[in-house]
Amino acid sequence: MNTTSESPANASMNNTPSRDILVWDLPVRLFHWLMVLCFAGTYLTAESERWRLVHVTLGYTMAGLVVFRLLWGIVGTRYARFSNFVRGPAAIARYARSMLRGKPEHYTGHNPAGAVAIVALLVLALFVTASGWGTYNEIAGDWVEEMHEAAANIMLLIVAIHIAGVVIGSWLHKENLVRAMVSGRKTGSREGGIRSAWRTVAALMLVAVLGFWWLQWQGAPPGGLIGPQARAESSAHDDD
Template identity: 35%
Template sequence: MIKEISRKMMSWDSPVFVSHWLLAICFVGAVLTQESERFRLVHVTMGYTMMGIIAFRVGWGLIGSRYARFSTIAPRFLKVREHIQSALNGEKEALMGLSALGFVAAYLLMFLVIFVTATGYLTFNEIGPELISELHELVANLLISVVVVHVGAILLNALYQYFRRNNQEVGGRMASIAVRVRPYKWVAVILMGLVLYFWGVQFKVW
């Protein structure tokens, strides 16, 4: 099943791939430290990092490679409804329906990260009423729920492919795409460097 998930990521270029996993790492770090006063700085740092990654992803969506650009989003959104309907009806397009759910969750996640980071900043700096803190917690829980849906859709998608045993044709097509769109490793390196530098500043390593 891991191979099926990997194949789905093969159309990502290096910056998208790295930003995705950096975002995932920061999300897990933020969740694990959300109730800890001792690791509050870690929680805040993870939140700020997620915001920075989302800002990068927005910029890369405007100037990045073909499959990273937002111009590919609209056609996919138009197909979401029919894919989900096919999934509910148990048709062949069920595979795409599960993929559509994960796609919607991914972009909803981006908006929620922006919102949760903004309310987190206000809460950490004690700006505004107590309602801001409660709103931050509410949106954070919603964010966790969306991540669960996103990951769940990906796993169901991979399971569907695995049991249908139709991976060879899809895998070959995705592999050929990967050869074309996997460049911009230097952008990914710069992104990782900026994240590490920011962490060093936050934790007073330098």
């Protein structure tokens, strides 16, 4: 997500001793864990009418988070920028070969394989949210709901692959990548670290998410239902 990631070739040219450096800013880390929460919550509540409001609220939150991440991928810190970690097919294939040899190339930020998963998840998250909105507003028929469910299942599959990649990468690189996404810190050269965690941006991001949840809950209809079913039940109640 920053300018240049450290590869074996770069490391061999750099005689600076490795140290604990800040790689992931706080907005990136907060985005990551909020996305984990939102996707898990939406998937687990997908079949429940009782939890429909939670399902839709988390789905819309996920879309808002993706929009933020797309913007932060342009103006954010070094390792947050797409220009730092999105690479072409040649780099992806080279990294895959190094993984198969058991000696993967090292990148301070996201590696090329991880970048593929990240981009795929961002695109799928937007598609899942859009198709979900169409489903709950009964737009274009049942095929939209089928696409919504299919996209969510594909997204779950990519999440599983991503988790497997994190586990394998942590083992091969001998570094805890999950802990790095919590603390924001990894091992690298002093020059490779970012200067600021951007806590203010993360705080504003969290306030926006919590504020949206509060507004959703304040406007919730009785029973927690939303959309066409809520209108139908409200109409039936009025008729009674």
